[in-house]
Amino acid sequence: xxxxxxxxxxTGGTVDKFIGDAIMATWGxxxxxxxxxxxxxxxxxxxxxxxLEFNKGRGSTKKPIINIGCGVNTGYVIAGQIGSSDKMxxxxxxxxxxxxxxxxxxxKESGTDILISENTYKEVKDFFTVESMGEIKVKGxxxxxxxxxxxxxxxxxxxxxxxxxxxxxxxxSFPGKKK
Numbered sequence: 001x002x003x004x005x006x007x008x009x010x011t012g013g014t015v016d017k018f019i020g021d022a023i024m025a026t027w028g029x030x031x032x033x034x035x036x037x038x039x040x041x042x043x044x045x046x047x048x049x050x051x052l053e054f055n056k057g058r059g060s061t062k063k064p065i066i067n068i069g070c071g072v073n074t075g076y077v078i079a080g081q082i083g084s085s086d087k088m089x090x091x092x093x094x095x096x097x098x099x100x101x102x103x104x105x106x107x108k109e110s111g112t113d114i115l116i117s118e119n120t121y122k123e124v125k126d127f128f129t130v131e132s133m134g135e136i137k138v139k140g141x142x143x144x145x146x147x148x149x150x151x152x153x154x155x156x157x158x159x160x161x162x163x164x165x166x167x168x169x170x171x172x173s174f175p176g177k178k179k
Contacts, residue, residue: 007046011039016091029079029092037074037123041150044070044114065171071104073117102138103147111167111174114150121148129154131163
């Protein structure tokens, strides 16, 4: 977790909370840099890079390979103190947060590690190479949502060129559906 939290901090994000083995982080909830979506996706790529390094020499029963799944959505949230008179904490809530969580949960069934929403894609398409995963029905939304797998930075000539290369890099065996 320490390495992943470092990735968040390096890009100006704030760790909101830990939810089991998950990290909920925000960019721009307190003060926007104007590059919040870009910074969030950059964090995910840094997490991928650190996990690939961490997993070198792993793959046994005693030292299993650790995989991550990141979901990024961009939009307005309600930010502030929430809780009771006994315990208060700063957090963000709302539809934007819920969709980010739903997008993250699609990684396993998609054979990916970083998925972003259409709102995020619109803000980062000039910086990152992505592959459309099509429209996916998610809980809490009437209309299917467009979701994209992040392959890498456009500036990285060694980044995966497609989902097959991404899955090979990550060691994801994916018999999956169409993608």
